[in-house]
Amino acid sequence: MAVSSDSPNWPGTASLHTIASHGGHPLGVECACGHRALVPLERLGRRHHNMTEIRQLPLRCACGRKGQWIATIFDRAEEAEAWRNRPPVEGAPIASSGGGRPTF
Numbered sequence: 607m608a609v610s611s612d613s614p615n616w617p618g619t620a621s622l623h624t625i626a627s628h629g630g631h632p633l634g635v636e637c638a639c640g641h642r643a644l645v646p647l648e649r650l651g652r653r654h655h656n657m658t659e660i661r662q663l664p665l666r667c668a669c670g671r672k673g674q675w676i677a678t679i680f681d682r683a684e685e686a687e688a689w690r691n692r693p694p695v696e697g698a699p700i701a702s703s704g705g706g707r708p709t710f
């Protein structure tokens with residue numbers, strides 16, 4: 607089952623290795639602005655035995671915020687797709703993607 611970093615079930619030391627051991631599906635990242643993306647493991651770093659904590663990843667949203675995101679680990683590809691296609695939280699502004707910098 608998918609687990610988010612704002613959930614009490616989140617493993618405190620969740621790392622890239624944790625993602626790999628959950629099947630290696632893309633990591634779901636949702637910014638405080640409501641922008642949401644699936645980030646493939648290949649973009650995050652070495653998959654196996656990589657103990658880099660997910661909360662330490664240098665991810666940055668298209669809106670410019672850094673470190674204000676919630677990560678979600680998925681056990682199944684269908685969960686990841688459903689999460690990405692979920693309608694945005696009501697009231698959340700739509701992130702602009704202007705600039706085309708390497709963001710999520």
Ligand SMILES: [Zn+2]
Pocket residue numbers: 637638639640641667668669670671701
């Ligand atoms: Zn954002």
